[in-house]
Amino acid sequence: MVTTAAQKPILLSGNEAVALGALAAGVRFYAGYPITPSTEIAEVLAVELPKIGGKFIQMEDEIASMGAVIGASLAGSKSLTATSGPGFSLMQEHIGYAAMAEVPCVIVDVMRGGPSTGLPTKTSQADIMQAKYGSHGDYPSFALMPNSVLECYTLTIKAFNFSEKYRVPVILLSDEVIGHMRERVVLPDPATLEIINRKAPTEPREWYRHYPDKTTGIAPMASFGEGYRYHVTGLTHEEHGFDATSQEVAKLLEKFKNKEIRNTKELTMCESFCMEDAEICIFAAGSVARSARQAVRILREKGVKAGLLRPQLVWPFPKMPVEEVYDQVRFILVPEMNVGQLRKEVERLRTNMRVKVKGLNVLNSVMITAEQVVERVLQIDFRSGSESEGGTSNG
Amino acid sequence: MADATNQTAEPVDRHSWLRGNKKFPHMWCPGCGLGTLLNTVIRVFVAKGYDKNETVVISGIGCTGRIPVYVDCNTLHTAHGRALTFATGVKLAKPNLKVIVFMGDGDAVAIGGNHFIHAARRNIDITAVVVNNSTYGMTGGQHSPTTPLGMKAPTAVTGNIDPPFDICNLAVAAGATFVARSTIFHYQQTFRLLSEALEHKGFSVLEVVSHCHTSFGRINKLGSHLDMLKQQRDHAVVFTPELDVEKARAEGKDLVIGLLKKDATRPEYCDQYEKLVIQPSQAKQNRGGV
Numbered sequence: 001m002v003t004t005a006a007q008k009p010i011l012l013s014g015n016e017a018v019a020l021g022a023l024a025a026g027v028r029f030y031a032g033y034p035i036t037p038s039t040e041i042a043e044v045l046a047v048e049l050p051k052i053g054g055k056f057i058q059m060e061d062e063i064a065s066m067g068a069v070i071g072a073s074l075a076g077s078k079s080l081t082a083t084s085g086p087g088f089s090l091m092q093e094h095i096g097y098a099a100m101a102e103v104p105c106v107i108v109d110v111m112r113g114g115p116s117t118g119l120p121t122k123t124s125q126a127d128i129m130q131a132k133y134g135s136h137g138d139y140p141s142f143a144l145m146p147n148s149v150l151e152c153y154t155l156t157i158k159a160f161n162f163s164e165k166y167r168v169p170v171i172l173l174s175d176e177v178i179g180h181m182r183e184r185v186v187l188p189d190p191a192t193l194e195i196i197n198r199k200a201p202t203e204p205r206e207w208y209r210h211y212p213d214k215t216t217g218i219a220p221m222a223s224f225g226e227g228y229r230y231h232v233t234g235l236t237h238e239e240h241g242f243d244a245t246s247q248e249v250a251k252l253l254e255k256f257k258n259k260e261i262r263n264t265k266e267l268t269m270c271e272s273f274c275m276e277d278a279e280i281c282i283f284a285a286g287s288v289a290r291s292a293r294q295a296v297r298i299l300r301e302k303g304v305k306a307g308l309l310r311p312q313l314v315w316p317f318p319k320m321p322v323e324e325v326y327d328q329v330r331f332i333l334v335p336e337m338n339v340g341q342l343r344k345e346v347e348r349l350r351t352n353m354r355v356k357v358k359g360l361n362v363l364n365s366v367m368i369t370a371e372q373v374v375e376r377v378l379q380i381d382f383r384s385g386s387e388s389e390g391g392t393s394n395g
Numbered sequence: 396m397a398d399a400t401n402q403t404a405e406p407v408d409r410h411s412w413l414r415g416n417k418k419f420p421h422m423w424c425p426g427c428g429l430g431t432l433l434n435t436v437i438r439v440f441v442a443k444g445y446d447k448n449e450t451v452v453i454s455g456i457g458c459t460g461r462i463p464v465y466v467d468c469n470t471l472h473t474a475h476g477r478a479l480t481f482a483t484g485v486k487l488a489k490p491n492l493k494v495i496v497f498m499g500d501g502d503a504v505a506i507g508g509n510h511f512i513h514a515a516r517r518n519i520d521i522t523a524v525v526v527n528n529s530t531y532g533m534t535g536g537q538h539s540p541t542t543p544l545g546m547k548a549p550t551a552v553t554g555n556i557d558p559p560f561d562i563c564n565l566a567v568a569a570g571a572t573f574v575a576r577s578t579i580f581h582y583q584q585t586f587r588l589l590s591e592a593l594e595h596k597g598f599s600v601l602e603v604v605s606h607c608h609t610s611f612g613r614i615n616k617l618g619s620h621l622d623m624l625k626q627q628r629d630h631a632v633v634f635t636p637e638l639d640v641e642k643a644r645a646e647g648k649d650l651v652i653g654l655l656k657k658d659a660t661r662p663e664y665c666d667q668y669e670k671l672v673i674q675p676s677q678a679k680q681n682r683g684g685v
């Protein structure tokens with residue numbers, strides 16, 4: 001175990017915190033290909049993993065990295081890779097494979113400006129939809145968005161826990177600002193951390209079915225070399241891993257859906273800030289949520305009742321909290337560093353047609369500031385105030 | 396694990412390595428070389444006395460890619476071209492496992508070409524069996540990176556103009572430390588070379604020249620699977636250091652089979668990782684008094 005002075009304040013970057021979080025979660029295998037702005041994660045793990053007998057390998061590309069990660073996970077190691085946009089695109093076929101074959105693994109995408117090579121050293125939030133729909137076919141998508149160095153640590157652990165518990169690939173959507181930002185953090189005492197490991201099968205080896213249809217929807221998982229000889233495939237399969245009939249296909253896809261549906265309580269991770277009496281909701285995630293939080297403070301000082309809703313888990317999308325907000329506020333503002341990926345999701349859940357959903361979309365890769373958010377809120381508030389019957393108070 | 400032996404085993408043992416439930420009859424066309432190869436592979440496993448629990452059979456996608464599903468051990472059917480990447484993860488995570496990878500020629504040296512040369516470069520202890528049927532069998536016989544010049548395919552109706560790869564030369568150049576070629580016809584050679592490849596510590600490549608009579612054979616009028624087996628027999632010449640390859644080719648013997656390279660001196664990747672990465676890292680940590 002890394003003995004980074006736990007509980008003593010230390011100065012860390014977001015990327016370093018991801019690496020330390022992975023170690024705390026029990027990572028034993030890393031495969032990757034260098035890419036800005038994610039490389040520090042690989043560099044920390046290249047040093048730390050061998051110390052604990054773990055394995056680090058720099059592969060020939062990101063396709064290979066993701067393949068090796070899945071292979072190592074099947075052999076029983078908690079496995080990680082980290083990349084940015086172009087590499088994340090290359091990993092997509094294998095992310096779908098991991099979802100199909102139910103192989104736990106964690107993929108960190110430190111987002112940078114895109115599309116294509118884009119802006120390698122500048123930030124962006126434009127991979128949110130790719131984290132959900134990047135691979136072909138319908139599959140369960142899990143993605144976490146940290147907004148601080150400390151959360152890079154805690155949400156990486158969460159990512160491993162979800163991946164092990166639900167047997168899914170989990171994506172940590174960091175970005176250039178969060179990854180390279182240095183903050184003073186006090187890491188939690190390792191003894192207090194909840195670490196989840198995949199459930200091992202208990203039935204006799206000859207009865208073992210890799211994909212049983214238990215009520216939890218999640219099968220226990222044996223590793224290669226443990227005596228449970230089973231077949232793993234990216235083909236649609238029945239519970240032995242063999243090719244499925246059309247009835248079995250439906251059963252499998254249903255099971256994937258249930259991973260999200262049956263666990264909505266645990267899979268709703270959404271922080272509220274000043275939302276109790278809010279009339280305006282700012283919905284923001286990741287680095288942008290930092291500016292949004294500051295904007296809420298400024299607006300409150302001006303007497304504007306604004307609040308922040310911040311999903312830590314963007315996929316599955318926090319349906320309930322967003323639906324509830326529609327009964328409470330006059331409008332929702334979604335500031336984000338893309339053309340409106342989160343806003344469209346928020347709009348999709350609109351239950352109250354009087355509540356407008358507005359965007360603040362900054363595409364020049366310069367972080368959205370609190371002032372920009374404040375200005376946008378006041379602008380919308382002024383307009384909607386004059387449109388409505390003036391019954392609203394905006395200080 | 397039992398001693399190396401050339402004896403083929405009793406059928407009763409052989410069946411113990413096959414997955415009876417749900418998996419037979421197999422999906423290959425009658426007469427396809429893959430059935431023969433599966434038979435050979437199982438016989439080698441039995442003869443070697445490998446432990447099923449410690450053996451991992453991995454493949455990509457294609458007709459060749461279907462081999463693992465029939466074998467009763469740890470089996471992993473990956474994505475097209477990527478089998479060696481998954482295999483690298485399995486092997487590095489658990490070096491005690493015996494890892495054998497089956498790929499078609501398209502799988503290994505078209506879409507998976509990059510992984511093929513890099514696995515060879517690392518000299519990781521994996522045995523890669525490349526079934527070269529000169530075509531993309533599963534998708535219907537389109538030309539592949541091993542289709543000879545001038546041969547026809549649905550995607551090369553006037554004759555292929557893309558010069559083919561020599562898979563073994565590629566493996567040698569990329570650093571594989573065991574390289575051999577056989578054919579489906581040369582069953583005994585395949586048995587022997589595969590046994591030796593599996594015992595070799597390092598990246599071993601066995602190219603098995605096969606026939607796809609239903610696509611490649613039909614469009615090029617090469618006859619039945621039996622005719623194509625005879626062609627394998629007639630074109631083959633066993634490699635010896637004295638062999639004059641050009642002369643043999645002029646005599647119609649353009650298929651050089653046998654052991655082409657064996658180098659036991661180059662260190663293996665997982666060993667190197669243990670020796671040159673893990674041990675110094677841990678020693679340094681201990682010196683640091685952490």
Ligand SMILES: Cc1ncc(C[n+]2csc(CCOP(=O)(O)OP(=O)(O)O)c2C)c(N)n1
Pocket residue numbers: 456457458459460475498499500501502503526528530531532533534539
């Ligand atoms: C990424 C991707 N591209 C294309 C395919 C379609 N495909 C399936 S098998 C195959 C070729 C198989 O040829 P080969 O690897 O030579 O194996 P064979 O079937 O001849 O044994 C292709 C192109 C695929 N499955 N995945």
Ligand code: SF4
Pocket residue numbers: 422423424426427428429458528532533606607608609610
């Ligand atoms: S299509 Fe060709 S390679 Fe595939 S099973 Fe049939 S004969 Fe064999």
